[in-house]
Amino acid sequence: MTETGAAAAAVDVRGLSVSFASVHAVDGLDLRVPAGGAVALVGRNGAGKSTTLRVLGGVLPPSSGTVVVAGVDAVLEPRRAREVVGYCPDVGGLIPRATPWEHLQLAARLRGLDRWEERARELLERFDLAGASDRVTAGFSHGMSRRLSVLLAAFHEPAVLLLDEPFDGVDPLGVEATLEEIRRARMRGAAVLVSTHLLGLAVQACEEAVVLRGGRVVSAAPAADLAGDEGAARYRALLS
Numbered sequence: 224m225t226e227t228g229a230a231a232a233a234v235d236v237r238g239l240s241v242s243f244a245s246v247h248a249v250d251g252l253d254l255r256v257p258a259g260g261a262v263a264l265v266g267r268n269g270a271g272k273s274t275t276l277r278v279l280g281g282v283l284p285p286s287s288g289t290v291v292v293a294g295v296d297a298v299l300e301p302r303r304a305r306e307v308v309g310y311c312p313d314v315g316g317l318i319p320r321a322t323p324w325e326h327l328q329l330a331a332r333l334r335g336l337d338r339w340e341e342r343a344r345e346l347l348e349r350f351d352l353a354g355a356s357d358r359v360t361a362g363f364s365h366g367m368s369r370r371l372s373v374l375l376a377a378f379h380e381p382a383v384l385l386l387d388e389p390f391d392g393v394d395p396l397g398v399e400a401t402l403e404e405i406r407r408a409r410m411r412g413a414a415v416l417v418s419t420h421l422l423g424l425a426v427q428a429c430e431e432a433v434v435l436r437g438g439r440v441v442s443a444a445p446a447a448d449l450a451g452d453e454g455a456a457r458y459r460a461l462l463s
């Protein structure tokens with residue numbers, strides 16, 4: 224569906240720093256996600272997860288560092304970077320007076336997709352939003368909005384899929400649809416980054432977990448290391 228070949232899909236971040244006045248939200252971060260791989264970004268509130276994803280999503284310029292998504296330098300070519308990325312922000316991103324179908328129409332037009340209707344219908348079914356596809360999103364519940372945001376990020380089959388808190392407030396069927404979308408993205412060679420506070424789902428969705436603290440990586444290890452009670456204790460120890 225996209226012009227970008229799956230083989231080029233990868234995330235390569237080196238020395239990323241983002242500051243807001245005196246706040247060093249991200250502080251010299253290195254991060255890599257191979258094509259077909261999935262990495263969970265975890266850490267306490269304010270650790271820098273969303274800021275990192277905003278930079279990768281092309282909506283926030285970094286203070287310094289290099290960010291390459293699917294072979295595109297996101298700092299030098301932010302517009303091209305936005306084309307190869309599908310980004311689900313942690314909040315917002317939906318037009319209150321537009322319906323899901325209108326969001327999909329707009330996304331298809333902006334990205335120059337043709338023959339998109341069948342995939343749009345299939346995604347709406349899978350995310351259980353077909354019955355709400357003609358309702359304006361202003362009246363959506365939090366979980367419905369989350370599901371639509373994930374669906375929109377994945378719609379154009381991006382080479383890099385960025386999901387910020389995709390499971391937040393989402394019911395089990397919505398969680399399953401999101402996990403399935405992550406699996407499908409990986410199968411076609413996309414690199415996936417998921418920020419979440421839900422360790423169990425991080426372990427299910429990703430093979431690696433990167434723990435951030437104060438904008439820095441304090442651990443990068445197999446996600447399975449964070450599984451169960453032992454993993455939770457290991458994680459907790461990394462937080463302070």
Ligand SMILES: Nc1ncnc2c1ncn2[C@@H]1O[C@H](COP(=O)(O)OP(=O)(O)OP(=O)(O)O)[C@@H](O)[C@H]1O
Binds near residue numbers: 247268
């Ligand atoms: N636009 C902004 N202006 C000022 N400070 C900001 C801005 N965006 C983020 N920050 C600060 O940067 C730091 C990292 O925030 P960020 O949202 O990346 O954390 P997070 O790990 O996603 O947290 P959470 O788990 O609560 O979503 C925080 O101290 C936050 O207050």
